Structure formats: structure tokens, C-alpha cells
Amino acid sequence: MNISWSATSQTSGKFASVERSGFGGLIERFDKLRAQGRGYLEVRAGAVFPVLTLGFAGSAAVVHLVTDEDAMSLLAADERADANAEVLVLDDPVEFTADFVLNLERAWLVVEEFVHTGDPGRAGEWHELK
Structure with missing residues (x-):
């Protein structure tokens, strides 16, 4: 599957919106960010939408799903x-309730499955933000 991604720069610590392609590069960036202890990434599987995001600090992570310009959900x-x-969400730390905080390993598995299948629905229960 053709993917594109963007992520926190490991040198500046700020989100770099430049899109890159290839799962290998995404894994490498994620590993470097995990070693630094925090990061944010966005992944597209083919089309403009859906976009899956992963923000984390330490072992805590939150996964968002953007299905169009006006629709965003959180993974329970x-x-x-x-x-x-x-x-982290983009460049800023944001607090989330415990209902949406995943273990980083679980969140990364969600990203991997999305990259391989393009189907975010298999990840679990999504709660639309209003």
C-alpha cells in the first residue's frame, strides 16, 4: 500500500509537515522519536483522507482519526x-482523559494495521469529536 507520513522532527522537536513516503522511513522516525520520549506523526494510506495521527509522551499515546475536513475522532x-x-498534538502538549490514553505499543500497532490495510475501523471504538 502506498502511504505518506509526516512527523515531529527529531532535530528541532517541532512538527514537520513535509510528507514523506514509505513504511521503512516511518518506522525509523518513530523509533527515533520514541527514544527521545515524545513525538507526533500523521499517516495517510493512499488518498487525502483518512488520516491517522499518533501523539505520545513516554508510554502514553493518543490516536486520532480524521475522516474529512470537518470530522475527527479519538480511539477509545x-x-x-x-x-x-x-x-503531543502537533507541537503542543495536550491533556487527554484516561478513557483515550493508550499504551504506546498498542497505539503503534494501530498505526501498523492502518498502514497495511487502510482500514481504521478495525482499530477499535472511535468517538467523534464535536
């Missing part, structure tokens, strides 16, 4: 986290 945690968490 399979198991409620012990506490709220602050993760």
Missing part, C-alpha cells in the same frame, strides 16, 4: 488508563 482505550495523560 481498550482498558481505561490509570490516569489522564499529556501527549
Whole structure:
């Protein structure tokens, strides 16, 4: 599947909206950001939409799904986290309730599945933001 992605720059720490392609490059960037302890990335599987985003700090992560210019959803945690968490969204730390805080490993699996299938619906329960 043809993917494009953009992510936090590992040198500046700011979101770099330049899109890149290829899953190997995405894995490499994610690994570097994980080593730094925080990051944000956006992934497209083919078309303009949907876009899957992953923001994280430490082991806490939040996954958004953007289905069009006016529709965004949050992925509910399979198991409620012990506490709220602050993760990166673009360049800023944003606090999320424990209902939407995933373990980083689980969140990365969601990204991998989206890259391979293009189907965000398989990830779990999405809650539309209003």
C-alpha cells in the first residue's frame, strides 16, 4: 500500500509537515522519536483522507482519526488508563482523559494495521469529536 507520513522532527522537536513516503522511513522516525520520549506523526494510506495521527509522551499515546475536513475522532482505550495523560498534538502538549490514553505499543500497532490495510475501523471504538 502506498502511504505518506509526516512527523515531529527529531532535530528541532517541532512538527514537520513535509510528507514523506514509505513504511521503512516511518518506522525509523518513530523509533527515533520514541527514544527521545515524545513525538507526533500523521499517516495517510493512499488518498487525502483518512488520516491517522499518533501523539505520545513516554508510554502514553493518543490516536486520532480524521475522516474529512470537518470530522475527527479519538480511539477509545481498550482498558481505561490509570490516569489522564499529556501527549503531543502537533507541537503542543495536550491533556487527554484516561478513557483515550493508550499504551504506546498498542497505539503503534494501530498505526501498523492502518498502514497495511487502510482500514481504521478495525482499530477499535472511535468517538467523534464535536
